[in-house]
Amino acid sequence: MVPKEQIQASVKQFILSEFLSGEDADELEPTTPLVSAGILDSIATLKLVTFLEEQFSVQIEAHEADVDHLNTVEDISNLVLSKL
Amino acid sequence: MDFSWTPEQAELRAAAAEMAAAELNEGLAEREKAGTFSLEGWRRCAELGIQGLCVPEEHGGAGADALTTVGVLERLGYGCKDNGLVFSINAHMWTLQVPLVAFGSEEQKRRWLPGLCSGALIGGNAMSEPASGSDAYSLQTTAVRRDDRYVLNGSKVFVTNAPVADLLLVFANVDPERRPSGVSAFLVERDAPGLTVTRQVEKMGLKTSPMGELFLDDCEVSAEARLGKEGAGQTLFTHSMTWERSSILAGGVGAMERLLETCVAYAKGREQFGQAIGKFQLVASKLVDMKARLETSRALLYKTAWLRDQGRSIFLEAALAKLEISEAWVRSAQDAVAIHGGYGYMCEYEVERELRDAMGSRLYSGTSEIQRTIIAALMGL
Ligand SMILES: Cc1cc2nc3c(=O)[nH]c(=O)nc-3n(C[C@H](O)[C@H](O)[C@H](O)COP(=O)(O)OP(=O)(O)OC[C@H]3O[C@@H](n4cnc5c(N)ncnc54)[C@H](O)[C@@H]3O)c2cc1C
Numbered sequence: 001m002v003p004k005e006q007i008q009a010s011v012k013q014f015i016l017s018e019f020l021s022g023e024d025a026d027e028l029e030p031t032t033p034l035v036s037a038g039i040l041d042s043i044a045t046l047k048l049v050t051f052l053e054e055q056f057s058v059q060i061e062a063h064e065a066d067v068d069h070l071n072t073v074e075d076i077s078n079l080v081l082s083k084l
Numbered sequence: 085m086d087f088s089w090t091p092e093q094a095e096l097r098a099a100a101a102e103m104a105a106a107e108l109n110e111g112l113a114e115r116e117k118a119g120t121f122s123l124e125g126w127r128r129c130a131e132l133g134i135q136g137l138c139v140p141e142e143h144g145g146a147g148a149d150a151l152t153t154v155g156v157l158e159r160l161g162y163g164c165k166d167n168g169l170v171f172s173i174n175a176h177m178w179t180l181q182v183p184l185v186a187f188g189s190e191e192q193k194r195r196w197l198p199g200l201c202s203g204a205l206i207g208g209n210a211m212s213e214p215a216s217g218s219d220a221y222s223l224q225t226t227a228v229r230r231d232d233r234y235v236l237n238g239s240k241v242f243v244t245n246a247p248v249a250d251l252l253l254v255f256a257n258v259d260p261e262r263r264p265s266g267v268s269a270f271l272v273e274r275d276a277p278g279l280t281v282t283r284q285v286e287k288m289g290l291k292t293s294p295m296g297e298l299f300l301d302d303c304e305v306s307a308e309a310r311l312g313k314e315g316a317g318q319t320l321f322t323h324s325m326t327w328e329r330s331s332i333l334a335g336g337v338g339a340m341e342r343l344l345e346t347c348v349a350y351a352k353g354r355e356q357f358g359q360a361i362g363k364f365q366l367v368a369s370k371l372v373d374m375k376a377r378l379e380t381s382r383a384l385l386y387k388t389a390w391l392r393d394q395g396r397s398i399f400l401e402a403a404l405a406k407l408e409i410s411e412a413w414v415r416s417a418q419d420a421v422a423i424h425g426g427y428g429y430m431c432e433y434e435v436e437r438e439l440r441d442a443m444g445s446r447l448y449s450g451t452s453e454i455q456r457t458i459i460a461a462l463m464g465l
């Protein structure tokens with residue numbers, strides 16, 4: 001079982017490098033809003049879902065790719081964890 | 085990866101091609117000229133189980149997997165020269181049935197899916213607006229909650245099937261300040277108060293597929309008509325478009341095969357300079373290119389469906405299949421006109437219609453530029 005901290009670190013790293021390059025890593029906290037703040041737009045969401053499925057060998061259902069499940073690093077990690 | 089068909093799949097594919105060739109092509113030239121939709125053809129396809137292919141059995145469908153579904157649609161496209169009818173069926177399947185299956189409540193599924201599968205009901209979706217096409221989520225149609233109802237206001241363009249539809253999935257924003265996160269989807273019935281289907285739009289091709297515009301003037305729907313949660317429009321549309329991009333050109337692959345056969349026969353029969361034109365390498369090479377495009381298109385179509393059946397997200401593959409097959413279809417239809425010479429330009433030979441029909445595939449479900457944008461992003465660029 002992958003520990004939650006490891007999932008969070010991996011998700012955070014992906015978001016920083018893909019969507020927030022050049023930003024201060026400390027600014028991205030587990031509860032920083034991503035979807036509602038426009039960091040995760042429609043194409044970015046496709047990238048994130050593809051990354052999660054490949055990285056953690058999980059399947060994200062269509063209805064899960066939304067603001068309720070992907071809005072923060074914490075939410076994303078919980079979603080992945082619930083599938084492991 | 086095994087793309088051989090089981091006896092049941094092969095039987096279904098053969099039945100679709102045979103029925104289509106025997107029953108869906110008569111009077112097409114006249115229907116095309118008049119822009120007439122074939123309700124009879126629609127019902128015949130439904131009887132064969134086409135519309136319900138990938139809908140679960142408990143809701144009136146066949147419960148087929150994605151590979152079987154595209155395999156059957158491919159043969160429908162091969163037998164049916166009425167590309168407009170095939171397009172209307174696809175719009176109905178990917179933009180209404182698929183989101184209903186994935187996001188509908190049990191009540192919504194029970195109410196709508198059996199009729200949508202049986203051919204009794206016709207549907208589609210209404211996303212595009214005068215000021216928002218590729219940038220779909222910037223739509224301006226609003227939905228305001230009032231007690232147990234939503235009131236929709238705005239207008240929609242390019243709505244496939246609208247003039248004949250019983251049910252449309254209309255996208256509207258419940259909270260424009262939230263921009264894309266406010267976009268939500270509503271099941272709007274044809275007779276909803278405040279809904280007007282303004283006119284039948286004339287198109288370059290796919291003329292037998294009716295298209296209309298919607299005007300929503302304080303159009304009221306019940307709260308139960310919302311599909312998915314408030315703000316789920318983007319997620320729902322992504323799901324719908326991924327199915328559409330991966331599958332909508334199955335019929336196009338069949339049409340490319342039909343075109344190729346027509347062109348090979350013509351190139352063998354038409355003589356110039358004392359020999360069949362197919363003997364000229366410049367003509368033969370066009371036919372070889374058509375063959376190569378057909379095979380690569382088919383491989384992409386099957387592989388993408390197969391990946392879906394493995395439970396994978398196929399955002400990149402679906403965009404790639406849509407991009408490649410649409411471009412291949414248009415180029416092959418252009419070659420078909422060239423191979424037929426002046427006759428290819430004449431309506432009687434039915435090749436120019438294939439070209440006009442194919443052209444739309446570069447635009448609907450996201451233009452080729454948008455597919456390239458998605459693919460590039462998913463390649464990490
Ligand atoms: C036959 C047909 C059926 C359709 N059916 C439906 C339907 O049932 N329901 C529905 O809602 N809609 C439907 N549509 C509409 C279709 O989805 C839109 O036409 C399409 O998304 C493009 O939008 P647009 O026409 O507003 O073009 P625009 O978005 O204005 O694009 C114009 C040009 O700019 C390019 N462009 C735009 N943005 C970018 C970008 N970011 N990067 C590079 N290039 C860009 C486009 O590729 C295009 O070349 C249908 C369209 C057709 C042709």
